Each structure stands twice: as structure tokens, then as C-alpha cells.
Amino acid sequence: MSMGKTTATTMRLALLACAAVILIAAIAYLYNENSALRMSLGERNAELGIAQKNITALEGRIALNTRTINEKDFDIANLTDTLEDTESMLNQTQNQLLLTISELNETQEELANKTLSLEETRQEFSALKTEIADFQQSLQESIEWFKDNSRLSENLGFFASYARTNCVQERSLNLACVSYIMEKRLGFRYISESTDRLYSLDEMVSRGGGDCEDYALFMRAVLNSMNDTTSSVDLLSWAPGEGKFIVFESEDRTWYYNGDKVFLPKLGAINPEAFCYVTGYNGEAVTGHCIVALGKRAIMNESDLQGLVGAQTFEPQDGEYKGTIGNDYHICEDGEISCGKNPGDIIIVMSDDDLYQFRDGEWKSFSRFQAETSEFVRKIDTATTSNG
DSSP states (O other), X not given: OHHHHHHHHHHHHHHHHHHHHHHHHHHHHHHHHHHHHHHHHHHHHHHHHHHHHHHHHHHHHHHHHHXXXXXXXXXXXXXXXHHHHHHHHHHHHHHHHHHHHHHHHHHHHHHHHHHHHHHHHHHHHHHHHHHHHHHHHHHHHHHHHHHHTSSOOGGGHHHHHHHHHHHEETTEEEHHHHHHHHHHHHOOEEOOXXXXXXXXXXXXXXXXXEOHHHHHHHHHHXXXXXXXXXXTSEEEEEEEEEEEEEEEEOSSOEEEEEEEEEEEEEGGGOEEEEEEEEEEEOSSOEEEEEEEEEESSOXXXXXXXXXXXXXXXXXXXXXXXXXXXXXXXXXOOTTOTTTTSSTTEEEEEXXXXXXXXXXXXXXXXXXXXXXXXXXXXXXXXXXXXXXO
């Protein structure tokens, strides 16, 4: 009995020892495994830290990319709007292009028509130049007409000698006497004209007179012709008064005016000019009269007209003194728009080689018209050449 209990106890102890060995071995194994796991855990923690850092950096990149994406989205939205505007503008441009093409076709058609019109215009220019040339010829003939009628013609040369013989007394040329012998020797009388025109000196003789401008031109020609041989004589006029102004005396009769003598400058010291002034204006028509002015120098162009200021004047139909320009008559100046509407305003001057007329605020003459037409022809030639 006691042996059996010992054996059992021994076996238990052996079992306990064996279990203890197994337990120790298990503990040792577990310890080793735990150490290995700890080492692995440390490595994993280190890797986890690196991973977290990488995640943080990646999150930063993601945030940056998110902002970039948002900006790109904004840019895309703007580009979309711009694209839509561009498409709208493109459509408008296409429409405008279609319209332009249509207009271009019309322009080409117009160009073809204008090419034809240009040729027609050139032909019209050519015809116009011919007309202008005819007009210039007419202007030149008008200028020459005044030159030809500034002195007595050869056919009328006798009259200057006749006036010298009968109207020069005591070194004075009696202007009333010259008017008188124009009537008696040449048969002159005043002839009214419904439509004014200038007659040559020879025509005036053949007609037996003329109107006021004809008388003024004829008297001017007489004085110019007499100046060749009688330049030293004084000119004698008259003015209404209480005296007895002798016009002409014959053996049995004396012609006179109730008036007094008015002495004027020497014939050689003056340049006689015919001029016309306003006597009335009713808002539509101008009435006037023409007499003679004794200018100090010849009139060569428009700027010389103001030189008539101070010139004495007389009536060629009877030799009566009519006052001075500047006091009794006003010679219009360029720019005086209203001049020519008041009594005494001088609106026409007939010099030895031209006619000057005041119209629309400025003086015009045949010579000026001739220069302007020449310039107009030059412009026509330039325009025709440039369109070639």
C-alpha cells in the first residue's frame, strides 16, 4: 500500500516536472515570440510614422491639387464663357462677312458702272474744256474789246482834232463843249435800252448815240485820244450856280448853262475811267447811272480800284461836275456784302482794258475770270491724269 502511494506521487511529480518543463519551454517560446513581435511592432510603428508623414505630405499635395483643380475649373468656366462669346462673335463675323461679300459684289458692279461713267466723265471733261476754251476766248475778246474802245479808232480820229479846235479855250478843255459837239457833229442822242449791252465806239456813231455807259465810254476814249497831243490843258467842268457857263459859241448863237466854272486837273495828269453807281434799289432790282472819274493812275487789277478814292467826276452827257469818289460816291470794298444797295455805291468800273463788277461782296473782272477758268482747266487736267 505504501509503495503504491509513492509511485503515484512520483509519477505526479514527474508529470508536474514535465509540465513545468513544457510550461517553461512555452514561456520561453512565448517570450521569444513576444520579443520578436515587439521588434516587429517597433518596425511597424516606424513604418507607420513614415507612412503618416507620407500621408500628411500627400494630403498637402491633394489640398494643393484641389486648389489647382478649382482654379482650373474657374479657368475652364471662363474659357467656356469666352468660347461662347467667341462663337457668338464668330457667328456675327460670318454674317458680316456674308454681308461684306454681298457689298463687295455690289461694289464690283458699281465699279464696273463707274468705269463706264469715268469714261463718260472724261468725254464730258473734254467737252467742258472745249466750252471753257470758248469761254476763255470770249473773255479774251472782251478784254481786247475794252482795249480797242479805250481810244478813238482811225475812223473817228477826226473827232479828237475837231474837239481840240472847238473846245479848247484859254488852255482849258471845256467838257460841256465836247458833249455838245458829240451831239452836233456826230448826231448823238440818249437812247434807252430795255436790255443793257455795251456798244463799240463805231457802233455808237452808227446808232447815233447810246445810253449812259455808252456816253461814258465814248467820252473816256475822247480824253485818252486827246491826251496824245493836248496833255497840258486843264479840264473845265461846271456846276449849277448863278453864273453863265458858256458851252459853245457860234457867229450868231451862244449855248450856256446857268452855272459856274469848275477847274479840274490837267488832262495829262489823269486816267479817265467810266464807272456806274447805284441810284435806286427796291430789294429785287438795282437802277444806276454811269459817268466818268478822273483817276490818278491806271487800274490794272482789283486792288487798284481803291485808288479811285479822291478822284473828281463829271457827267459825260453835259460836262457837269458831279463831285468826288469817297465823298459823293462810295467804291465798294471786298467783303462789303451790303454794298451795291445804297445810292452812290460804285458797282462797275470800266478801265482801259477790263470791266470790274462788284457782286456778292467782291470785285470780279474779265481778267480774274480768265485766271480762274485757267486754274479750273488745270484741275480738270490733273483729275483726268490722276484717274488715268
